[in-house]
Amino acid sequence: MTLPDQLAEIREDFLGLEVRDRLQLLLEFANELPELPERYRDHPDLLERVEECQSPVFIFVEVDDASRVHMYATAPKEAPTTRGFASILAQGLSGLDAQELLAIPDDFPNTLGLTEAVSPLRIRGMTGMLARAKRQVRARLAS
Amino acid sequence: MSVEYDTSSRFAEYAHPERLVSTEWLAEHLGTPGLVVVESDEDVLLYETGHIEGAVKIDWHTELNDPVTRDYIDGAGFAALLGGKGISRDDTVVIYGDKNNWWAAYALWVFRLFGHEDVRLLDGGRAKWEAEGRAYTTEVPVREPVDYPIVERDDSGIRAFRDDVLEHLGKPLIDVRSPEEYSGERTSAPAYPEEGALRAGHIPTAKSVPWARAVAEDGGFKPLDELEAIYRGEAGLVDGDEIVAYCRIGERSSHTWFVLHYLLGFDNVRNYDGSWTEWGSAVRVPIARGSEPGTVPAK
Numbered sequence: 001m002t003l004p005d006q007l008a009e010i011r012e013d014f015l016g017l018e019v020r021d022r023l024q025l026l027l028e029f030a031n032e033l034p035e036l037p038e039r040y041r042d043h044p045d046l047l048e049r050v051e052e053c054q055s056p057v058f059i060f061v062e063v064d065d066a067s068r069v070h071m072y073a074t075a076p077k078e079a080p081t082t083r084g085f086a087s088i089l090a091q092g093l094s095g096l097d098a099q100e101l102l103a104i105p106d107d108f109p110n111t112l113g114l115t116e117a118v119s120p121l122r123i124r125g126m127t128g129m130l131a132r133a134k135r136q137v138r139a140r141l142a143s
Numbered sequence: 144m145s146v147e148y149d150t151s152s153r154f155a156e157y158a159h160p161e162r163l164v165s166t167e168w169l170a171e172h173l174g175t176p177g178l179v180v181v182e183s184d185e186d187v188l189l190y191e192t193g194h195i196e197g198a199v200k201i202d203w204h205t206e207l208n209d210p211v212t213r214d215y216i217d218g219a220g221f222a223a224l225l226g227g228k229g230i231s232r233d234d235t236v237v238i239y240g241d242k243n244n245w246w247a248a249y250a251l252w253v254f255r256l257f258g259h260e261d262v263r264l265l266d267g268g269r270a271k272w273e274a275e276g277r278a279y280t281t282e283v284p285v286r287e288p289v290d291y292p293i294v295e296r297d298d299s300g301i302r303a304f305r306d307d308v309l310e311h312l313g314k315p316l317i318d319v320r321s322p323e324e325y326s327g328e329r330t331s332a333p334a335y336p337e338e339g340a341l342r343a344g345h346i347p348t349a350k351s352v353p354w355a356r357a358v359a360e361d362g363g364f365k366p367l368d369e370l371e372a373i374y375r376g377e378a379g380l381v382d383g384d385e386i387v388a389y390c391r392i393g394e395r396s397s398h399t400w401f402v403l404h405y406l407l408g409f410d411n412v413r414n415y416d417g418s419w420t421e422w423g424s425a426v427r428v429p430i431a432r433g434s435e436p437g438t439v440p441a442k
Contacts, residue, residue, distance in 0.1 A: 027191050055186065078241060080188035118187045119204035 004100050007092040007108065014112045022117045029091070030084035036060075036074050047074065048136065050129050055079030057086055059129060061136040067098045071133055081118060085109070085126035089133060098137050106131065145261045146178045146235040154266070156367040158408025162401070163266045163364070164237055166275055173197055179234045179286075183250035184241040184269075193279030195239070195272065199228045199286065203246055203394070207253050213417075218295040221257050229286025232259065232294075239265035239272070243358045249397040252414060256296045264401065270362035301400065303387045303413035305421055308346065309428065313439045315380055316349035317388040319399045320419065324391070325351040327432040339391065340423025344430040346389065347437040350378045354395040357402045370407055380409065389415040389422070 003011065014022050040046055040060055047058035057075035064070065071093045073086035093101055105111075109126035149168040154160035164172075172178055173196055180198040182190045190200040201207065206224055209216055216224065230236060236254065240247035244264055254262040265272070273279075298304075303311065318325050327344035345351070356373055359365045365373075374380050386409055388396040393416025400414040415422075422428055431437030 023188060023191060027188050030188060030192075077192075078189065079186050080192050081186045084188065117205070119208075121204060122187060 003104065003108070004092075004096055006095070007104065010088055010092050011108075011112055014114065017113075019113070019117050022113055026084040026088075026114065026118070027080060029087040030080040033073065033075070033083045033087035033090065036072050040072060048132055050125065050132055055082045055125075057082045057125075057129070059086065059089075059132060059136070061093075061133050061140070063098050063137055063140040069096050069098055069101050069137060070094050073129075081122060082125055085129060088112075089126070089129055093133060098141055101137055102134055104130065104134075106134075145233075146172060146175050149263075157364075157406040159405040162263050162405040164263050165266055166272050166277060169195070169237060169239075169265055170277060177234055179228075179230050179236050180265075181230075181236055181238045181247075181250065182240055182269075183238055183246045185246050186241060189241055189269075191281065193281055196278065196280045196282075197284050198239075199230075199284060201228070201238075201250055203249055203253070207250065215253055215256065215296060218257065218293045221296070222291040222293045225259075226291035227288050229289055230291065231289050232292055234261070236262040237265055238262065239268045241269050243270060243355065243362050243398070244268035245354065245395050245398045248401045249394045252301065252397040252400060255301060256298060257294050258297060267361055267363040274361065301404075301413055303389075303415040305415075305417050305425060305428070307413070308387055308389075308415050308422070311385070311387050312346075312348065312429075315378070315384050315386045316346055317374075317378060317386060317396075317399060317403075318345045318349040318351050319354035319388055319390045319396045320345075320351075321353055322351060322434070324419065325349075326434045327430075339420045342423045342430055344423070344432040345419075345436075346422060347429050347431040348439055349389075349431075350436055351434070352378050352399070354390065354398045357399065357406075364402065364406060367406070370402060374403065374407055380407075382409075384409060385411040385413075387413050387415050389418040391419045392416065393418045 014025060017025060047060050050057045050059060055075060059073045062070040071090045073090050075083045075086055109123050115123055148161045149164040151165055154163045180195055181201050182194050182198045183201050183203060187202050207215055238247040238251050247264055247268055251262050251264055325345045357365055357370060386403055388399045390396040393414055396414050400412050403409045404412045429440040
């Protein structure tokens with residue numbers, strides 16, 4: 001199956017770089033992670049903790065009336081790798097149709113060329129985030 | 144040549160005060176010939192966001208581990224790594240990092256496996272350095288590569304393998320994981336597989352002393368009397384004990400290894416780096432559940 005364009009672009013950007021430069025790109029993503037929208041800042045109960053990450057990261061996925069997905073995440077600045085992962089997904093998933101999101105291969109994080117740069121163990125955090133985003137989307141569609 | 148030790152009175156009470164430097168000492172000694180500062184973090188990008196001036200980065204995942212076998216790099220690999228970063232065999236290395244130095248302690252332990260003599264921890268790590276408002280830079284230092292000799296790793300003194308631990312049963316074991324991991328209560332949410340080990344619990348007779356109990360509020364190590372109360376008092380360790388510490392993959396237990404060996408002065412302390420990810424998946428090794436240590440199984 002084909003990856004949604006915005007995710008395919010992110011992947012190409014990573015794979016086009018030398019391994020060590022991929023870390024720099026991940027750092028750029030980390031710096032770009034937007035603040036939570038106001039409506040979630042006061043509702044930490046709505047956010048789901050991603051247990052697969054060693055650092056505290058929380059995500060929330062919305063599905064709007066047009067079936068478009070919006071993903072939000074928050075992670076401390078002391079955890080730039082986790083912030084980077086969350087930012088990749090927030091940018092890569094937001095705006096997708098819910099079904100498109102559910103069709104993203106679960107191993108997408110392993111295909112970014114980051115396993116050598118950050119280690120397979122750390123990539124698990126991003127895999128966990130994607131799995132939880134999908135679960136949240138399924139739950140929203142079912143409700 | 145070793146750089147002079149930090150003789151501040153704060154560390155004098157420990158068994159090996161020469162293994163610690165304070166933030167004040169480091170700030171004063173930055174740039175001293177023969178001193179190399181190394182940052183080692185859980186988060187592989189943290190160094191890039193800002194680090195102590197002149198510090199080089201060593202990542203335990205991608206640099207200290209063998210990429211194929213579950214083991215550390217070999218003597219040639221260590222020589223290439225350190226030589227490439229411009230670290231000489233007789234340099235004084237000060238390591239610091241995030242999470243109260245747990246990865247820094249891990250790196251220090253690996254340096255000791257290779258017999259690098261003068262390696263020290265920055266007491267308090269990144270947290271203390273930052274809390275004191277000390278400077279970071281994003282500039283990556285350019286260090287000329289040097290020849291670091293190939294020294295084979297010596298696992299005999301401070302590293303324990305699974306079979307060593309089986310033999311060790313009946314002697315003191317310290318489990319430094321969280322109480323939930325120790326008791327085996329930790330469960331994961333529905334539909335999320337438990338990662339890393341097939342069974343939960345602890346090695347029978349291991350005492351639970353979560354690693355962070357050795358850390359003071361400012362991120363540095365607690366004073367000697369408080370450490371003694373925890374490890375000698377509560378955990379019942381006595382002079383002459385042979386001790387094995389473990390956690391999930393051996394990183395948090397490196398921190399406890401440092402405390403037991405260098406601060407409290409126990410001479411025979413080994414870190415079981417296979418830890419729970421190995422023990423909890425190994426066939427037919429004994430496991431205890433619940434909050435009590437349990438008993439030595441009959442052999």
